[in-house]
Amino acid sequence: MQPTQLLTPPAATERVTDAAIVAAVRAMLHFNPRVRSAETLVQVLDGVVTLAGTVRNLCIRQGAEQDARHVMGVANVHNLLKVRPAQLVPDEEIRQTVVAALGRDPYVGHLPFGVQVHGGQALLTGRVDTHFELERAGDVAAGANGVVGVHNQLAVAGAAAGLASASAPRNPDRNLVAQEAHEAGAHEVNNHLLVLNTDPRINHQTPVEHGIEA
Template identity: 50%
Template structure:
């Protein structure tokens, strides 16, 4: 049994050496499920991380890059991971990618076809936005057997009425100003012939990636972010104080509504948005469960939102028999790169799916729920998938800790938070008793609160009592 030692933070927190960053990423890969840590090599030079080696699916490659981007001190990631997935015959893979696009509530309405050859999938067709294009690619990455995507023929129809360069710049600025995931005060935006040029400073590589994504969502044909630098000092809470200034309920409602316009899962619906003292209430109807979930997540990412009451009702556009939904969920789970090797039981009654089975990690448990929720016809979901008890990082069962095992787990959680670009400077207290982690204190956002609990599970907590409070002033 492999033993993981706690990686002690360097004494001088202001300077994070390349060696320390590499060690932190390798530790994250060992504790994060869904990433084959033993097959990935990490090298860091002046904060730029290079990932080499192999993974067995595209989602794992994407996940490894996202994990590295979120590590404090990382300025960028060069992903050179190779995909080595088991061979799937062309006919079988074609059916799998076609079924995946048809099963997803959003992409089922897109006019997209695929060519398949030796694990290489080339989607063809026309979509209405960059966000729709990325959604198609995301669905295809989630099919076991896909080695590479070639999206050259998946084009975006910009339409006759296109935003001017000035309008694109204005939209990017407004979206960044309202996004709790980025601090945009030090970011400059300029648009020339639909090419967006970003310059200035952000505090993390993950933050930079979010800024680039926002530019594309706002209509950029291309984004040049070479002059947008990542600097550790830009994470200072003092610099971000204005980000959490009081916002009126009317302005918050308008910002939530604008966010929905850039989410292809929510765009076609018109949720009713009411805001009172920063609490957002969403009501009305959407066509699928993923749209309901994404609407809430979109709202929680808006500055000034204190809480979200999600009263949205799922009303599918057409009746889909429960038996058909059951079979579609089972097929979706079977073709997922992470879940295809587990046995699940699925029961659907009046559109509510109940999912049973046993997996090896909380990541896989969440993935199972996400896959089932993403099936057309699912109006509600009860995820009863359990996580099998497994040996802890010290070789002993998590639920039967030996003396000092709780102390070691608490240190692993604190180390994880230290290296998180989002959590390292937040007031989180960690207490562990009998493998159960209790988190108290304050964090800046609901996303941070969720991430803190997820990180605690990842490093070995059997249960997490998340008593973290989201501060209305961003925790400053």
């Protein structure tokens, strides 16, 4: 009878270093055509990414944060990017652009919205039928030229919360997934994966910092 062999458990997965996270975030931003030309500084400390610098519009700012959250080892993202449009756009012109964009959108164009703009900050008010419509309206407003921030104060109708509007066109992918998530009890849906670093160790090393070049 052969002696019993003791099996050594495999070593735990090593923690992703801050330097590796910086390199991965830089690569993600470089391959995103919306973000590539932005003047973005990437800083990482203990898996927490800080983005700083200036971008031309709000969509680029949001896209940079989403890209950073896709990187393995990222525990959180602090988005300090400032929106600075190439040229100053009057608030009334921005408001009209937002209203027109909402009216053209196939998902929320059938809904009435209140739109106010002050200093490039767009305020959305009114009622929608689903959480998807609430999020969609915010995304549409963020894409309007001159918008530097969106304050989404839309309310989801209580009687129809979580149910798809019968008159709204449906997307077989994003719309359905978001709808099912809300029906399962989710209060908000962000269709982007976030990988959390659960390593309990605390690293007090100096933050790793790199700039992004166009």
